[in-house]
Amino acid sequence: MPNTSFASEPALAAYVATGLRSRDARSSLAQVITRLFEHWNLAGVDQAALLGLSSQSRSAIAGYRRGEPLADSADLLARAGHLLGIHKALRIIFPHDRDLAYRWVTTPNRRFDGNTPLAVMLKYGFEGILAVRRYLDFERGR
Secondary structure (H helix, E strand, C coil), rough: CCCCCCCCCCHHHHHHHCCCHHHHHHHHHHHHHHHHHHHHCCHHHHHHHCCCCCCCCHHHHHHHHCCCCCCCCCHHHHHHHHHHHHHHHHHHHCCCHHHHHHHHHHHCCHHHHCCCCCHHHHHHHHHHHHHHHHHHHHHHHC
């Protein structure tokens, strides 16, 4: 996988500034989130589950990768935002080890009783995503 940044600060600022209700912003967000999933090396079924989609939604994920906009759904947009928050926290915690930042989600963690953060997010859905994000935000602030 090329070692390129998948979300530049200007790109993030653009869709935050324009609001996630615009089609262009949701299209950019879709591409950012699918690249994040690629960096995390997630299976398609796990990608769909993290976004709150059915396991049958592989075509939606493929469309997002091509730039189709995320649906204008508060749940979907909130999930994407929290997943990006997890990514941001990991980049802050591991500033000199991008590989570790990407691998962390699929690495067993004592804080989660030896489960991977991904397993927690998949098992508990939106609440699991929030739990992982809160943990990272706490660690980041220490």
